[in-house]
Amino acid sequence: MKHFSYDEWLSYVKDEVNGKNREELESHLYTCDQCLENYLLAVSEHESSLPVLSNEDSFTDLVMAEVSKQKEFSQKPTVLKQPVKKKKPYYQQSAFHYLIAAAATLLLTFSGVFQSLATYASAIEAPQHIKEKKPTVTEGVIDKTFAWMDSLEKKEANKK
Incomplete structure (x- = not known):
């Protein structure tokens, strides 16, 4: 995201920016908090050079009257159509x-x-009720010993 400098915001506040740059600055101002801070600093610095209104109420009334005139000129009689819901x-x-x-x-x-x-x-x-019974180490040694002894007995029997 491109950020604008304080000097660029100051020239924007002083109305020294062309139309294309003005639109770019304004659209960026909506999305960037850092640039918003710079803009507000520029406005507060330039605020002293703005003209002072002597009668704020009459100024507001004049502006609202102009807005009403502009509204009347821009309005054309139109028929409002209700959107048809399908x-x-x-x-x-x-x-x-x-x-x-x-x-x-x-x-x-x-x-x-x-x-x-x-x-x-x-x-x-x-749970599985039938579990394989694993022989203990002692039982394994005893079984192998008996198997060895049985094989010895068979060899002796074969010799006779």
Whole structure:
């Protein structure tokens, strides 16, 4: 984002900026807080050089009278048309969507789909009662020892 300097804002306040730059400065002023601060500083510095109004009420009345004149000249007799609201088709209305959702829910409920899902979920969540029994290290050593002894006995028996 391009920021404008304090001097650029001061020249804007003094009305020393051409039309294109003026529009660019004004549109930037709406979006940038940093430049808004510079602009307000420039206005407060230049405020002392502005003419002082002796009678503020009469000035306001004159301005409002000019605004009214400008309004009268720019207004043309126009017929106000009410915008025609097009009715949405039934399938684009939210009530139709709620009706479809309710019908689908009832259909799935009465067909037993939810019951089978609940049964399946409970079967998955249920703890497994049948666990593989892992032998302890001691039992493993004893089993291997007996297997070794059995193999020795078979060798002795084969020798006889």
